[in-house]
Amino acid sequence: MVNGKVLIYGGRGALGASCVQFFKSNNWWVGCIDLTENDSADVNIVVDRDADWVSQEQNVLSKVEATLNGDKLDAVICVAGGWAGGNAKKDLAKNSDLMWKQSVWSSTISATVAANHLMSGGLLVLTGANPALNGTPGMIGYGMAKAAVHQLTKSLSEEDSGLPENSFVVSILPITLDTPMNRKWMPTADFGTWTPLDFVAGLFLKWTKGEERPANGSLVKLVTKDAKTELVIAD
Amino acid sequence: MVNGKVLIYGGRGALGASCVQFFKSNNWWVGCIDLTENDSADVNIVVDRDADWVSQEQNVLSKVEATLNGDKLDAVICVAGGWAGGNAKKDLAKNSDLMWKQSVWSSTISATVAANHLMSGGLLVLTGANPALNGTPGMIGYGMAKAAVHQLTKSLSEEDSGLPENSFVVSILPITLDTPMNRKWMPTADFGTWTPLDFVAGLFLKWTKGEERPANGSLVKLVTKDAKTELVIAD
Numbered sequence: 214m215v216n217g218k219v220l221i222y223g224g225r226g227a228l229g230a231s232c233v234q235f236f237k238s239n240n241w242w243v244g245c246i247d248l249t250e251n252d253s254a255d256v257n258i259v260v261d262r263d264a265d266w267v268s269q270e271q272n273v274l275s276k277v278e279a280t281l282n283g284d285k286l287d288a289v290i291c292v293a294g295g296w297a298g299g300n301a302k303k304d305l306a307k308n309s310d311l312m313w314k315q316s317v318w319s320s321t322i323s324a325t326v327a328a329n330h331l332m333s334g335g336l337l338v339l340t341g342a343n344p345a346l347n348g349t350p351g352m353i354g355y356g357m358a359k360a361a362v363h364q365l366t367k368s369l370s371e372e373d374s375g376l377p378e379n380s381f382v383v384s385i386l387p388i389t390l391d392t393p394m395n396r397k398w399m400p401t402a403d404f405g406t407w408t409p410l411d412f413v414a415g416l417f418l419k420w421t422k423g424e425e426r427p428a429n430g431s432l433v434k435l436v437t438k439d440a441k442t443e444l445v446i447a448d
Numbered sequence: 449m450v451n452g453k454v455l456i457y458g459g460r461g462a463l464g465a466s467c468v469q470f471f472k473s474n475n476w477w478v479g480c481i482d483l484t485e486n487d488s489a490d491v492n493i494v495v496d497r498d499a500d501w502v503s504q505e506q507n508v509l510s511k512v513e514a515t516l517n518g519d520k521l522d523a524v525i526c527v528a529g530g531w532a533g534g535n536a537k538k539d540l541a542k543n544s545d546l547m548w549k550q551s552v553w554s555s556t557i558s559a560t561v562a563a564n565h566l567m568s569g570g571l572l573v574l575t576g577a578n579p580a581l582n583g584t585p586g587m588i589g590y591g592m593a594k595a596a597v598h599q600l601t602k603s604l605s606e607e608d609s610g611l612p613e614n615s616f617v618v619s620i621l622p623i624t625l626d627t628p629m630n631r632k633w634m635p636t637a638d639f640g641t642w643t644p645l646d647f648v649a650g651l652f653l654k655w656t657k658g659e660e661r662p663a664n665g666s667l668v669k670l671v672t673k674d675a676k677t678e679l680v681i682a683d
Contacts, residue, residue, distance in 0.1 A: 270541035300603075301563040302610035305556045306505035313548065317592065321540045324588075328536040348602030348665065350609035353559075357552065360599030361592040367583030368592075374585035375537035430583065 218286050219421060220244040220277070222323045223293030223340075224251045227392035228410050232290060235414035241421075244280060246273060246322075247293070256280050266314075270322045277326050285332035288421040291339050293319035298352045309354030316340070316358040320365055327382075328375040335377065336421050339366055341384035343434055346447055363432055370430025381426050385413065386434045386447060408437045416444075453477040453521050454656060455512070457558045458528030458575075459486045462627035463645050467525060470649035476656075479515060481508060481557075482528070491515050501549075505557050512561050520567035523656040526574050528554035533587045544589030551575070551593040555600055562617075563610040570612065571656050574601055576619035578669055581682055598667055605665025616661050620648065621669045621682060643672045651679075 219236050223229040224245030233253050236243045245254035248262050258276045260269055295315035299308040320339045327337040342359035349356030366384040369376055376382065389395060391407035413435065419425050427433060432447040454471050458464040459480030468488050471478045480489035483497050493511045495504055530550035534543040555574045562572040577594035584591030601619040604611055611617065624630060626642035648670065654660050662668060667682040 266541040266545045300608060300610035301556075301559040303560075305560045305563075305610075306501040306553070309552070309556055310501045313552075317544070317548075318541070321536075321544055321588075321592075324536040325538075325540045328540075345599060348599070348604075348606040348609075350603045350606040353556075353600065353603045353609070356603050357556075357596040357600050361596045364580060364583065364595030365588065365592050368585045368588045369536060369583075371583045371585040373535060374583075374588070375535035375540075 215242040216240050217288075217421070218242040218244070218281070218284060219288040219290060220246060220286055220323075220326065221254070222246040222289065222291040222319050222326075224254055225249050226292060226294075227394065228292045228387075228390055228413060231410035232292065232414045232417060235411060235418065239418060241287075244277070266318050266321075269318060270325060273322050274325060274329065277330055281330055286327070286330050286335060287332060288336040288338070288417070289323050289327040289331060290336070290417055291319050291323035294340050296352070296355055298355070300350055300353055305353060309357060312354040312358035313361075317361050317365075320362050324365065324369055324376075327369075327380065328377070331377050331380055333377045334379040334381070334423065336417075336426075337369065337376065337380060337382040338417060338420070339382070339384040341366065341386045341432055343386045343388050343447075346386075346432070366432060367430050381420065381429055383420070383427065383430070384432050385416075386432055387413070388435060388437070405440045406437050408435045408442050409440075412442050450477045451475050452523075452656070453479070453516070453519060454523040454525060455479040455481060455521055455558075455561065456489070457481040457524065457526040457554050457561075459489055460484050461527060461529075462629065463527045463622075463625055463648060466645035467527065467649045467652060470646060471653065474653060476522075479512070501553050501556075504553060505560060508557050509560060509564065512565055516565055521562070521565050521570060522567060523571040523573070523652070524558050524562040524566060525571070525652055526554050526558035529575050531587070531590055533590070535585055535588055540588060544592060547589040547593035548596075551590075552596050552600075555597050559600065559604055559611075562604075562615065563612070566612050566615055568612045569614040569616070569658065571652075572604065572611065572615060572617040573652060573655070574617070574619040576601065576621045576667055578621045578623055578682075581621075581667070601667060602665050616655065616664055618655070618662065618665070619667050620651075621667055622648070623670060623672070640675045641672050643670045643677050644675075647677050
């Protein structure tokens with residue numbers, strides 16, 4: 214017997230793969246949604262990168278439905294995303310389009326999966342970004358996409374959002390995650406200010422089990438200092 | 449001699465057409481960008497509804513460049529947009545996609561036009577929405593798109609956004625505009641709480657001339673009571 218069922222959207226990314234591993238090692242059934250498969254997951258739903266938003270949504274929804282076969286999910290965790298810089302002078306449409314696909318498509322599809330398959334009281338996690346709480350002139354497309362995710366989080370936490378009764382929706386706003394890629398590209402940084410992936414995965418497990426949940430709709434900053442991470446709720 | 453040059457993105461909509469008319473009657477050169485032509489404008493740039501974001505941007509940019517032939521714009525005013533309801537349960541991708549195209553594509557293309565063709569100290573207006581300052585569970589796609597426009601406004605008002613020196617960017621957040629369609633669909637409403645289109649066009653003219661500008665990056669709510677409109681800056 215497993216403890217329950219969770220879906221990780223972006224389960225092939227650094228944080229996502231860490232979540233898949235963490236939940237698996239705690240005896241949960243884990244489904245992975247991503248552009249490629251994660252062999253550690255119980256089930257993989259592969260998204261066609263070239264399909265449009267509506268097709269991706271329909272494709273993921275129908276595969277989740279077939280997989281669950283009437284069962285409900287304890288949690289839908291969306292940690293898909295990406296980053297692109299750039300201001301208004303050049304390539305704004307191109308950069309914004311990419312950011313929208315990576316962060317917002319994945320978030321809305323997660324929301325619709327949650328609306329249709331989450332259990333009452335279940336968890337939906339989205340991934341925002343601390344800088345997008347303000348202007349982001351050097352990464353305009355990124356900021357817009359993450360601001361949209363923040364507002365989506367608020368919408369989903371309110372009545373008649375379509376999510377099941379008592380569900381709990383939250384966005385994490387990581388500052389810097391301690392990933393292999395970040396270590397590779399910033400080898401001289403103070404890793405003690407980076408948030409360990411296992412901390413985040415552990416947080417998701419607690420929230421899935423209904424423990425230590427902040428207010429519904431919260432934007433939760435992950436602030437790490439001296440290798441210790443504090444949760445700070447954004448205003 | 450004209451007083452100067454303005455571009456109205458969405459110049460065929462109710463508010464946009466009113467702006468075209470108003471600037472024309474005050475002796476300004478007016479370019480209209482929309483899906484169809486506005487005969488009152490000096491120049492029309494027609495956007496291909498079926499083209500993707502990057503193609504629309506390139507198409508508009510190259511036509512603006514050809515039209516201006518080295519001249520600079522006093523203002524770029526984006527009043528394009530639309531509305532769709534709907535929560536997370538059904539058609540979220542479809543509704544969000546439409547909202548994104550109508551509000552965000554037009555806003556980012558306006559930003560890029562402004563970055564490349566606005567004069568120093570020029571005006572860029574975008575169109576946000578009051579409800580998107582909070583969650584919008586019954587119109588999730590709409591709220592996300594407008595929240596993105598709000599954050600874009602902040603980004604563009606900051607240093608190194610790509611806009612020319614001393615440019616002024618602002619979003620208006622209308623509550624209800626006094627349009628023929630709104631009168632048709634809400635015939636028994638109190639029109640004294642609706643904002644007249646000419647008031648908005650007049651506001652844009654003042655801002656274009658550098659008069660009564662609020663802080664750069666402001667989200668300006670248009671609050672109308674007893675047929676009198678007050679500007680309230682959102683936090």
